[in-house]
Amino acid sequence: MGCAQVRERITVLLAGEAGRRERLEIESHLRRCGRCAEAMSDLASASIALDRAYAPLRATTVALSPARVRLAMRLPQPVPTGVRVSRLTSRLTELALAAAVTAFAFAGSASVAPKPAIVDENAVETFSPTRVSPSFDDENFIRWIRIGRYAASADLVDPAVAPRHADDEAADTPHERAGLAR
Amino acid sequence: MTGRAAKRASAEDARTDRELVYAARAGDGLAFDALFYRYKDGIFRLGFAITKDPAAAEEIVVDTFARAHRALARLEPEDSLRPWLYRVAVNLSYNRRPRKNVIVSTLEDATDEIVESGERSPSSLAELAELRRVVLAAVDTLGPKHRIVVVLHYLNGLNLAEIAQVVDCPVGTVKSRLHYALLRLRAHLSAHPELGFEPGAALPATSGRMALPAVEPLRGPKE
Numbered sequence: 361m362g363c364a365q366v367r368e369r370i371t372v373l374l375a376g377e378a379g380r381r382e383r384l385e386i387e388s389h390l391r392r393c394g395r396c397a398e399a400m401s402d403l404a405s406a407s408i409a410l411d412r413a414y415a416p417l418r419a420t421t422v423a424l425s426p427a428r429v430r431l432a433m434r435l436p437q438p439v440p441t442g443v444r445v446s447r448l449t450s451r452l453t454e455l456a457l458a459a460a461v462t463a464f465a466f467a468g469s470a471s472v473a474p475k476p477a478i479v480d481e482n483a484v485e486t487f488s489p490t491r492v493s494p495s496f497d498d499e500n501f502i503r504w505i506r507i508g509r510y511a512a513s514a515d516l517v518d519p520a521v522a523p524r525h526a527d528d529e530a531a532d533t534p535h536e537r538a539g540l541a542r
Numbered sequence: 543m544t545g546r547a548a549k550r551a552s553a554e555d556a557r558t559d560r561e562l563v564y565a566a567r568a569g570d571g572l573a574f575d576a577l578f579y580r581y582k583d584g585i586f587r588l589g590f591a592i593t594k595d596p597a598a599a600e601e602i603v604v605d606t607f608a609r610a611h612r613a614l615a616r617l618e619p620e621d622s623l624r625p626w627l628y629r630v631a632v633n634l635s636y637n638r639r640p641r642k643n644v645i646v647s648t649l650e651d652a653t654d655e656i657v658e659s660g661e662r663s664p665s666s667l668a669e670l671a672e673l674r675r676v677v678l679a680a681v682d683t684l685g686p687k688h689r690i691v692v693v694l695h696y697l698n699g700l701n702l703a704e705i706a707q708v709v710d711c712p713v714g715t716v717k718s719r720l721h722y723a724l725l726r727l728r729a730h731l732s733a734h735p736e737l738g739f740e741p742g743a744a745l746p747a748t749s750g751r752m753a754l755p756a757v758e759p760l761r762g763p764k765e
Contacts, residue, residue: 368717370721371717371718371720371721371724372702372717374724375695375701375702375720376701377701377702402725402728403721403724403725403728405728405731406724406725406727406728406731407696407724409673409677409727409731410677410681410692410696410724410727411696412670412673412674412677413673413674413677413678413681413696414591414693414696414697416674417587417590417591417697418587418697418699420583420586420587420590421583421586422582422583422586422599422600422603424578424582424586424600424603424604426574426575426578426579426607428604429578429604429607429608429611432604432605432608433608433611433612435611
């Protein structure tokens with residue numbers, strides 16, 4: 361292998377794509393030819409520098425969900441079979457709960473604020489019977505169930521801070537929620 | 543959590559890109575998701591290296607996969623879908639107008655913002671930062687054709703043949719562009735002797751490639 365050939369193949373060698381035989385030929389040339397060895401060393405140092413410079417970025421990941429793609433394309437979000445069943449069940453439960461609670465509100469005394477049937481540990485503090493106004497009616501109740509499952513009326517719920525339903529499958533990380541909301 | 547379980551399953555989907563494309567074409571949403579999770583990070587890095595804007599890079603990921611979704615019917619990946627996706631991502635990145643009111647920083651500054659620093663001593667961190675500053679500034683002085691070859695090889699870990707597919711030119715052209723880019727970078731480094739890249743400092747490692755790990759990590763500490 362002559363100098364011209366070797367110089368041409370240095371890049372291939374640096375890219376890790378030289379075959380074993382090719383590599384041995386280049387190496388034996390470099391041992392004999394100081395100028396080619398110097399050229400090799402120059403390019404190798406540049407290659408190593410690039411490798412190091414991009415190292416932090418090579419480890420970067422991005423928290424994106426394919427839901428963003430469907431959102432951008434206005435496609436429906438597919439729901440896996442298992443989830444579909446559980447979502448249906450949760451809807452039914454919600455509905456039954458709404459019916460039961462409304463019935464209770466009608467039947468019971470108007471001055472007694474009903475306890476929430478579902479208690480969200482994070483939400484217990486926010487739900488306080490003392491904050492329930494006397495005008496607490498079934499309409500608010502349905503809102504209570506639908507919005508946060510704990511806040512007595514919509515006025516008490518700041519949409520920005522209202523927690524999502526626990527079974528919101530579409531977004532399971534804060535990043536994705538932010539992404540979906542955008 | 544069902545969503546998380548599904549994500550893990552799709553990230554580790556053993557099917558090839560070709561199988562996933564066919565499944566997605568037949569309406570398998572999880573197959574499309576698997577492709578997304580397989581390539582989102584690489585495309586994000588590529589878009590970020592070109593635009594230097596993380597928000598723009600995220601949009602490039604979304605737009606690339608939106609195009610892939612629309613093209614599902616005619617996609618015929620021989621093996622990997624990566625060259626196709628990266629080609630779309632490169633075009634989107636270069637055709638993108640810079641957002642208004644966004645001051646595009648240098649790649650190295652922008653990287654600092656999105657990369658959490660590991661456990662390094664301050665001095666080596668400073669040296670590394672200086673090296674990155676000089677090297678990435680040198681890459682920025684290259685024309686787009688040379689720059690993209692460098693980014694695809696050193697950042698995304700594509701081999702010469704894959705790069706040729708992405709930029710749609712013969713492998714020989716990729717080699718000569720990479721060679722030219724390395725020579726230019728070498729000249730830049732000579733102007734910074736404090737970085738320790740004086741001639742002869744780095745002797746060639748003789749085994750294997752010295753560029754990149756072959757596997758792109760799918761999940762990082764940020765998730």
